[in-house]
Amino acid sequence: MNTQIENKLAFFPTPYLEEDFRSIIYRYHVRSLHISHERTKKEVLGYKGNTTLPRNLNEITERIPGNVTSDDIIYNHTLFPLLKPFLNEHLMDKVYRDLVSHPDLNKSINAKNYIKHIVSDEIRYCLDCIREDYNNLGEVYIHRLHQCKYIFVCYKHKKILLSNCPICETPLAEQKRFTFLGQPCCSNGHNLLDFKVSSLHEENHFIQEALLEDTSFLLSKARSLTHDYLKVKYLSWLYSKQYITLLGELFQPRAFVDDFINFFSTEVLDKLGMTEDYLRVKNRIWYQINFKKEVPNVALLLLISRFICSSFECFINKSLPNVSSIIPFGTGPWICENKYCLSYKKLSIKSCIRKVSRKDRITGTFCCLACGFTYVRSWDSQDIAEKINVSVVDHGHLWNDLIVSTYERTCSINKTATELKLTREIVKKYLPLLVGEIDSPYSSNHYSHQQVQAILETYSQYKSYRGTARKLGVNRNTVKKYVLLNLPKFENELLLDEIAVTAIDYQEERVNACRNKIVSIMSTVNNLKRSHLRKLIGYSTYRFMLKVDRDWMDEVLPPVSPHALNWDLVDKELSEHIKEKALSLYKQNITIRISKERIKKSLESFQRSRLARRPEKLPLSIAVIEQYEENKEDYQVRKKLSKESLRKGTDDIN
Structure with missing residues (x-):
């Protein structure tokens, strides 16, 4: 339920230059003489929540005397401007709506969830600023830029910021209890004006000076800078430094992190929470510069801009680098690579389809309208020399018709390949795709009826696959194929029966011969083992007998050596x-x-x-x-x- 604020405030303190919004509310609390800070917040804000980043500002500014607007508070008295340029339009609209006109104050503060990553957990002061503010204004207030988490020194005096009393170590301010400094002394009464703070050490001076300069510029330009503009800036500058590929991806992120660390030093980055392990997390840098994370690391993005240019101001104001490149494959026209086309090696192709692949490699697809020949060439941005290697995608209708007509005329794969000056493998590969199954008497993959008959007749005469193959000059497996598998396809049943009977008789003769040979060997050799017998009669003969006459072999031969395992014992x-x-x-x-x-x-x-x-x-x-x-x-x-x-x-x- 939205809390309604009815009455206009009788007074409200005039905000100081660079004053944090929490400090403004605290000064009102002191002047109102309220005992409870919750009452003060309720009276000014309409709720008792945290004041780091206010909500429902439209209603709050209507109750404040004067001409204070919501944008005045957001851009001049909070650190939200540091985030605004890095948020996309949708997210920015969501967060801004939460700040100025959030409908339900009982829900968690969305805007605060984004700002907490850049606001210090403790309230910090510069002792020199305390002295100047007290002498000039009669009171002390919180400076907005002092609360930036990644900045440790005062933007004006370059002195180290303090959150505790240098004498008693008591916190100078406690946000939960809503007690801030109004006078230049801690809660134990120690006078802070009597204490001096040293400047920053030499090794950290450069990085803090750089962050102060870049952060101040970012705050001053936050209203005009947009997410899309910064994204183009980062990608363009990184591409000009050869850290971004044509695909818009980070090229060799390890090299980028190495260069980044060497530029700023490991010790300096560690103090900012940007350890080497943090930077080397997969896609960490890429997600930040491409704004793929909802919560940006402002310090990291500012340092990247300084790494690319001399400062964030230079990064913004300097003109975009020239990121144009040579047009891959030129502007055309391009030649046809089909040697059977009338436009061969002529500039007949009018269009090119370019496609970006990984690692800066681009492919171009070219198609000749006259013959249909389509090929692909590659282009590398790292090596812009002309690429002449051609990968054929489609030979086209002219090439297909030519290879089919030549084969129909010659009825030979070899003659077709020779006549068209192609390799036999290419013709053999594409011809079945064009004409279907090849049925030629000259093809090595097909035999005519006459050739099959010759194989069968020769086999019936020699009774051997090997002898038949040698006689006809063909492969032994071919003979076996047609004898055993293709016999039912033919009509000469008498010949088939004769061959089948012959084959059976031949097998019986071979079995008997092998039996006699084994018996003869066993009668002459004592204590014969099976392994020794296998060597004497030959491995092929031994396997043949085991296959066709195992019972006789087991009966006649010595028993198998008793090496069988006791599987029950082995299992246990x-x-x-x-x-x-x-x-x-x-x-x-x-x-x-x-x-x-x-x-x-x-x-x-x-x-x-x-x-x-x-x-x-x-x-x-x-x-x-x-x-x-x-x-x-x-x-x-x-x-x-x-x-x-x-x-x-x-x-x-x-």
Whole structure:
């Protein structure tokens, strides 16, 4: 519910130059003689909230005597102008509406959530300013620029700012209790005019001078500067320094951070909270300069502008750098690369489609309207020399028609390739796409009925794939293919039956011959092992017999060596070993989830091999792995407990 303020104030203190709004309210509180600061806030603001950044200013200024406006308070007595230029139009409208006419004062202050990142947590004073203010005005007030979080010295006297009494260390002001300095003495009565503060150390002098200068200029120009204008400035300047690519992305961010740190020094940046780890966070710099974060780091942005130019003022006032570049591939026209086109090597292409890829590389697509030939070329901004490499996207209708007509006339892939001066691989690749399945008697991938008949007749004569292949000069696999797979397609059933019978008879003859050979060897060699027999008769013969006559082989040959494992015993021992390894992983409190694969990885290689090849023999081991596998919920709990344990200084996790 919006609080209504009815009565106009009888008086209101005239704001001083660069006075913080909190100080103005405090001076009204002192003059009104109110005991409770909550009553003062309620009387002036209409609510009891924080006064760092006021809300509902339109109603407040209507009650204040004089011609004070909402913008006067915002731009002259708060630090909000430091944020305003870096907020986009939508966000700026949202925050500004919260400041001047927020409809519900009971909700959290949106504007304050943005300003708190640049306002100091403690009220700070310059002792020289206290002396001047008291001598000239008879009272002390809070200077707005002194409360900027990243500034440690007075903008006028260049002396270190203080938040505590230099004698008793008592805070000079307490914002929660709404007690600020009105006289030049602390709450314990120590006179601050008798104390002198030293200037800033030499190593920090440059950075503070730079930030004071840039911040003062930003405050003076905040009304006119806009988010879009600053974004163009940052991107243009960084592109001119070769830190931004054509895509508008930060090029080699590590190099940028290195140059930035070397320019200002690590020690100086650390005191501003900009450690090397902070700057090297992925996309940190890019999000700031591209304003992709809602809350900008004003100090970082000011330092980047000074890193690029000599100051923020120069960064703003200096004309934009020339970021134009050579037009990739020129303005045309461009040549046709199809050697079968009448416009070959002539400037016949009138248009170019450019596309930006990563790392400053641009591709151009060119299409000849006469033949349909389309190709792509690349262009690199780092190497602007003409690129002559051409990647074909589409050969076009002229090239397609030519290759099809030539093949239909020659009926040969090789002749087509030779006549068109193409490679055989290109013709073989594109021809099926244009005419479908190739059905040529001259093609190596297809045999005519006469050729298949010749293969079958030769095979029936030689009874061997190898002999048939040698006789006809073809591949042995080709012979096998047509003998075993393609026989049902032909009509000569008599020949097929004859070949089938011949093949069966030949196999029986071979089996009998192999049997006789094995029996002969076994009768002459004592204590013959199967491995020795395999070497004597040949590996192929041994495998053939196992395939077609295993029963006879098992009956005649020596039994297999008794190397069979006791899988029950192996499973039991392996399951116990897995359990030990799993418990060890939990005791080590590793930082990753203890999954099945992680438990298996802790085993020996032969154990992992057994689990992979013979899981049906190891049911107990598989069950133990599943039992000790850590699910995602348990892993999250263990991870959280581990962090809490480390925070307490112990390595034990209950």
